[in-house]
Amino acid sequence: MSLEVKIPPLGESISSGVLATWHVADGDTVKNGQALFELETDKITSEGLAEADGVISLKVEEGAEVKIGEVVAEIDTDAKGETAPTSSAPAEEEPDAPAAESTQSPAVRRLAEETDVDPSTVEGTGKAGRVTKGDMLAAAKSPETPSSSSAPTPAPKPQPAAAKPAASGERQTRKKMTPLRAKIAERLVQAQQQAAMLTTFNEVDMSAVMELRKKYQDVFVKKNGFKLGFMSFFTKAVVHALKEVPGVNAMIDGKEIVTNNYYDVGVAVSTPKGLMVPVIRDCDTLSMAGIESAIGEVAKRARDGKITLADLDGGVFTITNGGIFGSMLSTPILNAPQSAILGLHAINERPMAVNGEVVIRPMMYLALSYDHRLVDGKEAVTFLVKVKEAIEDPTRLLLDI
Structure with missing residues (x-):
């Protein structure tokens, strides 16, 4: 059974917003009542909650403008997947499972750009070895980033000390106003x-x-x-x-x-x-x-x-x-x-x-x-x-x- 995840009504004066952050990755197992995403509107910021247990499939990327009632994900209540991390600590490593770039979620790609952590060097704890948002956050906070070694204890890779600099010659950056x-x-x-x-x-x-x-x-x-x-x-x-x-x-x-x-x-x-x-x-x-x-x-x-x-x-x-x-x-x-x-x-x-x-x-x-x-x-x-x-x-x- 598939359950649609919709943008909830927030008041008569609010008709749309921006899906600012996914708290889960594509393919994660979610629990009823768990926070799934953060929605920014012109008045408040609110969270969307899961209404059932199951495996989530994301339909909308972070930063997208969404309407009230719009479907942004689906929860397969019959499937079983990897539980989304609830803390910054990484789950048990699966060193033999590759994390293909094509399967990276929007949240992982965004964190890769913001933290300069290469997802290919991070051990994935998601389904089929997929790197999750929790894996990226743990890697970014750790003084050392795990490599893709197949040894039970992965060889460390130094974490960059500074944020990724702007491209050569780039004197301005632009982002959409919330x-x-x-x-x-x-x-x-x-x-x-x-x-x-x-x-x-x-x-x-x-x-x-x-x-x-x-x-x-x-x-x-x-x-x-x-x-x-x-x-x-x-x-x-x-x-x-x-x-x-x-x-x-x-x-x-x-x-x-x-x-x-x-x-x-x-x-x-x-x-x-x-x-x-x-x-x-x-x-x-x-x-x-x-x-x-x-x-x-x-x-x-x-x-x-x-x-x-x-x-x-x-x-x-x-x-x-x-x-x-x-x-x-x-x-x-x-x-x-x-x-x-x-x-x-x-x-x-x-x-x-x-x-x-x-x-x-x-x-x-x-x-x-x-x-x-x-x-x-x-x-x-x-x-x-x-x-x-x-x-x-x-x-x-x-x-x-």
Whole structure:
């Protein structure tokens, strides 16, 4: 019996994507529920799972654009083959079984180009001695690459220390933009073209928050199992400021102004696939630990490619932290249709005048970009001052003042 492997539906707004990676090779034995491929769309990256046990036959190469519902492989549920490796460790070697180049899977050919590992020098563990993706990954990670010797313990071949250089005279390389990167680019340009974007700045003394974290960090970790970071403080400060300046918690919809009476805050996360903004729901009802936990969970899913449309949907305000990369100052771009975004930056010790004396304080620049069509300068500046006050005196968050 043959079972078709189709691209699953991911939401009404997604009709196609790019089959970025096969996690299995042609002829591998797969198990029900096993991840087969990675699909990149203009919104999320998701995985396709096997719906039965059997031997898989690939129909589409990596990098191909596919439609929702398209058949990309077939699983022969009556056949038996070699189990696809689930780790980087190679399976038992079959030194007498040649790995013909004509039978190499798309994944093996791609890895050969990327790692400069010659598949003919790798002992195949697949059907009829075929070199699998797992064999190539193991060879690339190993300090020595196995040769095609027929001895039980293959003679080693040195692994190239550097990536394959560009061809002589080649000064540029080209590759197709992924759907996610293309969508990010489109949204950023639209945000700049459709909004009257303006940025206002302030600086905040991080001494109080840093002292609070230092004092209670061990107790916090012992109770919750994770560290108390800066993002929970800023998220709470943003919620406080949105309540004080509700005009920032609004957006333009055609000729109407929509004011939000809830506090779902987006947190920008840098991933290998591009920037994503998962949303933390109802931040006004969450504790500091609840916010830290939620941010950690969605950030991990985003980086692991497990993010869903529900994680990205909605949001009334966004916080982006370029400081983790060392940014001193920036002008963040709006996350449409939101009307404002707060940019955090690196914490640097600087001399500051305090009560007529020069003291060294850990300072951070804050940047609030906002849509001037909706938010006036007074509201933007007041909002940023409220954030500053809450961070410099965290007890304000407890007393809601």
